[in-house]
Amino acid sequence: MTNRFLDLAAPGLHGLRPYQPGKPVAELEREYGVIDIVKLASNENPLGPSSRVLTAISEAAADLPRYPDANGFELKQALAARHGLPAACITLGNGSNDVLALLAEAFLQPGREAVYSRHAFAVYSLVVQATGATHRVAAAHPAGHAQPYGHDLDAMAAFVGPATRLVFIANPNNPTGTWLDAERLEAFIQALPEHVIVVVDEAYFEYVDAPAYPDTSQWVARFPNLVVTRTFSKAYGLAGLRIGYALSGSDIADLLNRIRQPFNTSSIAQAAALAALEDVDHLARSVALNAVEMARVAEACERLGLGVVPSAGNFLLVDMHRPAQPLFEALLHEGVIVRPVANYELPDHLRISIGTEQENDRLVTALARVIGA
Numbered sequence: 001m002t003n004r005f006l007d008l009a010a011p012g013l014h015g016l017r018p019y020q021p022g023k024p025v026a027e028l029e030r031e032y033g034v035i036d037i038v039k040l041a042s043n044e045n046p047l048g049p050s051s052r053v054l055t056a057i058s059e060a061a062a063d064l065p066r067y068p069d070a071n072g073f074e075l076k077q078a079l080a081a082r083h084g085l086p087a088a089c090i091t092l093g094n095g096s097n098d099v100l101a102l103l104a105e106a107f108l109q110p111g112r113e114a115v116y117s118r119h120a121f122a123v124y125s126l127v128v129q130a131t132g133a134t135h136r137v138a139a140a141h142p143a144g145h146a147q148p149y150g151h152d153l154d155a156m157a158a159f160v161g162p163a164t165r166l167v168f169i170a171n172p173n174n175p176t177g178t179w180l181d182a183e184r185l186e187a188f189i190q191a192l193p194e195h196v197i198v199v200v201d202e203a204y205f206e207y208v209d210a211p212a213y214p215d216t217s218q219w220v221a222r223f224p225n226l227v228v229t230r231t232f233s234k235a236y237g238l239a240g241l242r243i244g245y246a247l248s249g250s251d252i253a254d255l256l257n258r259i260r261q262p263f264n265t266s267s268i269a270q271a272a273a274l275a276a277l278e279d280v281d282h283l284a285r286s287v288a289l290n291a292v293e294m295a296r297v298a299e300a301c302e303r304l305g306l307g308v309v310p311s312a313g314n315f316l317l318v319d320m321h322r323p324a325q326p327l328f329e330a331l332l333h334e335g336v337i338v339r340p341v342a343n344y345e346l347p348d349h350l351r352i353s354i355g356t357e358q359e360n361d362r363l364v365t366a367l368a369r370v371i372g373a
């Protein structure tokens, strides 16, 4: 009788392991009895959302008995204006992860292939696996490269073949923080055959200040096989609400809109996202805080003798120069939650999200203690 239902499941599910999220604060309180916890484990905005968002949410509460606008008309209008694209090019998702899953569902099946990089965001592997398609995982740049552990586009291009349907690129990538410049990324997309859809995941777009970093939303009109994903979970501080979107040609958007759940984004999330877009000052404050604090945390880690991968996001990949799991656990006892990344084949690293000044001070003190510095 064992595993009967496992045998009955769709082929990809056998090898599927659930996504490992950052440890929730309440769980650490329950398990360890620690209080006053600092969570720097899920790349959230430590300032939270704009106060305008909170107002919009309480106003939208009046709509709770009604189903949401299934087409997200107002939010799509605002996004269309922002990106200079028709609303028909937008697919809203329950977080951008939802859109990544829709892409896999729409274009993959057993016998088809998806290409992504080693150390790339874990959700690519999960959504590919669920479809039973074949993973082609390209080698990443080595540790000594200017973008350590980052995507190697040449290695990825070498894995594109007749069965390839999707290529996933995180720019910047999580957990490495590495990024790709406009010239190289554009040449890569240009060289792809037409039967291959390239997904550029820009979850941390708002944080990047490198001048050569591209806004690929501006390439969507030129490349019919390009899909760009964005989210309100990171710089906009709305991770708990679950809202993100894809920009693509209207053909691809039409396909995604056929398979998505009709009400995959809630009325509250739509209203909140709309208000978040309007508060450019809050976004600028959030990005500025991150820039100052990320530099400070990086410097502190280096002073402790740790290795810091340069990051374009709101987190740092830190080389602890020893197995990181025991340090992760020791940090939990200090009331600080970070992210072990052994599941990304980086067993000696921790991924540390950038918090407020006070949170980062707590982190640095705790780090010094657990490494015995």
Ligand SMILES: *Cc1c(COP(=O)(O)O)cnc(C)c1O
Binding pocket: 043, 094, 095, 096, 097, 098, 121, 170, 172, 173, 174, 201, 203, 230, 231, 232, 233, 234, 239, 242, 243, 244
């Ligand atoms: C956090 C993250 C996302 C966003 O996920 P949501 O579902 O929008 O919360 C997408 N891609 C990467 C690389 C991320 O790190």
